[in-house]
Amino acid sequence: MIKPVTSTPVARPDEVRRHNRTTLLRLLHVGGPSTRATLATQLGLNRSTIKTLVDGLAEAGVVEEKVPRPGRGAGRPSLLVLPQPHAAVVLAVDLQVEHVAIALVGLGGQILGRNSWNLRGRMGQPEEVITHVIESTAILAGDLDVTPVAAGVSVPGVVRRADGHVHEAPNLRWTDVALGERLGGVLQIPILVGNDAEFGAVAEHLRGAARGASDVVYISADVGVGGGVIAEGSALRGGSGYVGEIGHMVIRPDGRPCYCGSSGCWETEVGEAALCRALGLAEDTPRGAILFELRELGRAPETAMTRLAEFAEWLTLGLINVVNLLGPQLVILGDLLTVLPEAVLRHVGAEVRRRSLVSRAVGGTRIVSSALGADGKLLGAAEVAFEVVLDSV
Amino acid sequence: MIKPVTSTPVARPDEVRRHNRTTLLRLLHVGGPSTRATLATQLGLNRSTIKTLVDGLAEAGVVEEKVPRPGRGAGRPSLLVLPQPHAAVVLAVDLQVEHVAIALVGLGGQILGRNSWNLRGRMGQPEEVITHVIESTAILAGDLDVTPVAAGVSVPGVVRRADGHVHEAPNLRWTDVALGERLGGVLQIPILVGNDAEFGAVAEHLRGAARGASDVVYISADVGVGGGVIAEGSALRGGSGYVGEIGHMVIRPDGRPCYCGSSGCWETEVGEAALCRALGLAEDTPRGAILFELRELGRAPETAMTRLAEFAEWLTLGLINVVNLLGPQLVILGDLLTVLPEAVLRHVGAEVRRRSLVSRAVGGTRIVSSALGADGKLLGAAEVAFEVVLDSV
Numbered sequence: 001m002i003k004p005v006t007s008t009p010v011a012r013p014d015e016v017r018r019h020n021r022t023t024l025l026r027l028l029h030v031g032g033p034s035t036r037a038t039l040a041t042q043l044g045l046n047r048s049t050i051k052t053l054v055d056g057l058a059e060a061g062v063v064e065e066k067v068p069r070p071g072r073g074a075g076r077p078s079l080l081v082l083p084q085p086h087a088a089v090v091l092a093v094d095l096q097v098e099h100v101a102i103a104l105v106g107l108g109g110q111i112l113g114r115n116s117w118n119l120r121g122r123m124g125q126p127e128e129v130i131t132h133v134i135e136s137t138a139i140l141a142g143d144l145d146v147t148p149v150a151a152g153v154s155v156p157g158v159v160r161r162a163d164g165h166v167h168e169a170p171n172l173r174w175t176d177v178a179l180g181e182r183l184g185g186v187l188q189i190p191i192l193v194g195n196d197a198e199f200g201a202v203a204e205h206l207r208g209a210a211r212g213a214s215d216v217v218y219i220s221a222d223v224g225v226g227g228g229v230i231a232e233g234s235a236l237r238g239g240s241g242y243v244g245e246i247g248h249m250v251i252r253p254d255g256r257p258c259y260c261g262s263s264g265c266w267e268t269e270v271g272e273a274a275l276c277r278a279l280g281l282a283e284d285t286p287r288g289a290i291l292f293e294l295r296e297l298g299r300a301p302e303t304a305m306t307r308l309a310e311f312a313e314w315l316t317l318g319l320i321n322v323v324n325l326l327g328p329q330l331v332i333l334g335d336l337l338t339v340l341p342e343a344v345l346r347h348v349g350a351e352v353r354r355r356s357l358v359s360r361a362v363g364g365t366r367i368v369s370s371a372l373g374a375d376g377k378l379l380g381a382a383e384v385a386f387e388v389v390l391d392s393v
Numbered sequence: 394m395i396k397p398v399t400s401t402p403v404a405r406p407d408e409v410r411r412h413n414r415t416t417l418l419r420l421l422h423v424g425g426p427s428t429r430a431t432l433a434t435q436l437g438l439n440r441s442t443i444k445t446l447v448d449g450l451a452e453a454g455v456v457e458e459k460v461p462r463p464g465r466g467a468g469r470p471s472l473l474v475l476p477q478p479h480a481a482v483v484l485a486v487d488l489q490v491e492h493v494a495i496a497l498v499g500l501g502g503q504i505l506g507r508n509s510w511n512l513r514g515r516m517g518q519p520e521e522v523i524t525h526v527i528e529s530t531a532i533l534a535g536d537l538d539v540t541p542v543a544a545g546v547s548v549p550g551v552v553r554r555a556d557g558h559v560h561e562a563p564n565l566r567w568t569d570v571a572l573g574e575r576l577g578g579v580l581q582i583p584i585l586v587g588n589d590a591e592f593g594a595v596a597e598h599l600r601g602a603a604r605g606a607s608d609v610v611y612i613s614a615d616v617g618v619g620g621g622v623i624a625e626g627s628a629l630r631g632g633s634g635y636v637g638e639i640g641h642m643v644i645r646p647d648g649r650p651c652y653c654g655s656s657g658c659w660e661t662e663v664g665e666a667a668l669c670r671a672l673g674l675a676e677d678t679p680r681g682a683i684l685f686e687l688r689e690l691g692r693a694p695e696t697a698m699t700r701l702a703e704f705a706e707w708l709t710l711g712l713i714n715v716v717n718l719l720g721p722q723l724v725i726l727g728d729l730l731t732v733l734p735e736a737v738l739r740h741v742g743a744e745v746r747r748r749s750l751v752s753r754a755v756g757g758t759r760i761v762s763s764a765l766g767a768d769g770k771l772l773g774a775a776e777v778a779f780e781v782v783l784d785s786v
Binding site: 158160167168170227231232236237245246248249250251252253260261262317320321322324325326327354355356357358360361 | 551553560561563620624625629630638639641642643644645646653654655710713714715717718719720747748749750751753754
């Protein structure tokens with residue numbers, strides 16, 4: 001595409017140095033400890049440049065160099081460059097329909113400490129949630145003796161990325177909440193609010209089942225169903241920052257009415273309530289009991305296939321659409337779908353590959369379970385926060 | 394997103410100069426004639442740099458400077474910098490189910506000459522089409538005394554961008570045709586083969602109804618239905634270069650079987666055959682007669698709404714899905730849908746805005762007709778070809 005022009009690329013030496021420093025830090029942050037030689041190869045820089053950069057980072061306490069293991073035989077072992085978790089800490093918040101989790105995550109992606117609580121009654125009101133997030137963060141940061149420099153907040157709803165405005169988070173019953181502004185006003189750090197499925201996709205792409213894949217769709221399937229899209233290696237955000245309301249594809253025009261104003265949305269056929277119906281459970285069955293039932297079914301493949309046949313067909317139809325529209329190499333099923341019986345997952349994958357034109361063209365889209373499980377959205381929120389701070393660590 | 398690192402940005406002066414030259418040329422190519430002062434502002438460069446660049450381009454015969462209009466009153470009029478169409482000419486090919494069009498397009502986007510022919514019988518075979526494209530190009534280039542330096546080829550099917558391999562173009566009945574390789578082997582220029590809807594989207598984005606919009610979906614609706622996506626200002630290409638088989642969203646699970654292996658695909662409800670059924674015409678009605686009938690209906694809004702009610706509902710359902718998945722600000726209806734009666738277009742737009750969660754979040758997705766009409770895909774093919782040659786003009 002011909003892109004609009006905003007500036008010319010005149011790189012000054014200090015800009016080049018800063019860029020190289022940030023790039024090296026990203027590599028360590030995402031890829032983990034590495035040797036100078038490997039870093040030089042990966043960055044295409046010579047070893048003396050790497051030495052200067054690593055020395056600078058070590059002096060600033062951002063990395064440490066260590067002997068990997070006490071001497072084994074001949075030759076001097078290569079020093080490993082390790083990111084120091086406390087050199088940059090971000091806050092990650094995962095807002096779900098039934099509970100909220102927060103974590104402080106250090107450079108390198110390690111969770112340094114976490115806290116979570118259930119949402120009941122007034123606790124689900126925006127005011128109470130915001131207050132509780134702020135208070136818990138203060139306590140956790142105090143306990144760990146760290147100060148977060150940015151925050152990522154995962155929300156199961158339609159969020160404007162620019163300022164963290166939550167337009168609609170229907171399953172939370174939130175409408176027009178200035179979440180980014182409210183948290184930023186108190187915490188006084190950059191707040192990145194995003195859709196939970198987008199954050200799930202980011203986390204799986206950097207640290208989970210989608211490492212190395214450039215085109216990925218992550219399906220979040222909790223009370224609501226959403227989708228996060230990695231296209232050509234980057235998270236797709238869409239017009240005005242809204243994208244991926246995959247749960248509101250109309251898949252069954254004569255189906256149940258959905259709160260969104262349509263009928264027969266995918267969410268009404270493959271969300272938590274639909275899964276309960278398929279399993280013969282009441283729609284308000286607690287999450288733990290649903291997971292237990294699914295795991296039990298996993299031991300009886302034939303029963304699983306029978307009881308979940310219709311559910312699997314709706315899942316298949318939606319996934320065919322996702323694959324035909326977005327052309328991913330890989331689809332990751334998150335949340336409740338992570339514990340779908342293996343036999344059902346395999347059946348759905350095979351059906352999608354058979355019935356999707358685009359899957360056939362890309363040589364077969366793989367459909368797999370999330371690798372990061374319940375921590376995915378927290379880790380994604382942390383990565384999105386790290387994105388804006390790595391250049392100033 | 395944290396992107397993988399492949400190189401470091403050390404800009405050398407000659408690289409900077411070349412980059413600036415290409416950028417200026419793009420601006421003139423897409424935006425049309427402009428003054429040095431405007432170019433300086435748009436590029437953020439000082440006037441002496443612009444002078445050097447423009448003088449260089451004028452000397453090479455790529456641009457010309459002209460007085461805009463014979464003297465009108467006081468003051469020296471600013472010279473206009475005009476791209477010279479013959480300085481770079483590309484070949485654009487638009488392969489459709491019933492006919493093929495070729496055009497030679499000059500710098501600035503002007504069609505210098507064109508040719509088209511119907512596909513009947515053996516003429517629809519890949520071998521015959523390729524031969525005819527090559528022969529017609531030679532004749533047209535000879536007549537115009539130009540030599541194309543690259544070619545863009547629009548195909549209504551699933552195409553691998555890297556090498557122009559046509560995986561499936563079902564409505565052409567083409568399977569696994571090495572189109573890029575075959576044309577490139579003879580023409581000896583870069584050949585960019587792409588999906589027709591993608592090219593339609595590119596053209597509308599640069600020169601049509603989507604100028605200035607960053608997130609756009611273009612719907613091609615001919616015998617088949619496809620979608621081209623502009624996301625954050627760039628064409629979305631998907632895993633392995635396949636994307637946007639929007640026509641194969643399953644929208645009516647109990648609907649007609651589709652050749653793709655699914656049933657009830659959107660294409661079976663809003664493609665040419667479906668439109669014929671809705672209009673009470675035989676499914677093999679010639680294109681001209683369908684267009685005539687649609688235009689007639691346009692004069693009788695109430696009749697149009699009655700006769701096309703069901704068709705409009707299927708169109709609406711698919712568009713809700715497109716908007717909820719991709720979050721565009723703007724959806725452009727191309728091909729046959731361009732002549733949809735105004736009343737029906739307005740009704741569909743209002744329904745999508747009312748029933749799409751994401752449309753409500755982005756403040757209302759606009760749904761409009763294509764501005765470039767039948768030339769859109771040719772112009773898109775030309776732009777994609779220009780993309781790879783502008784830096785060496």
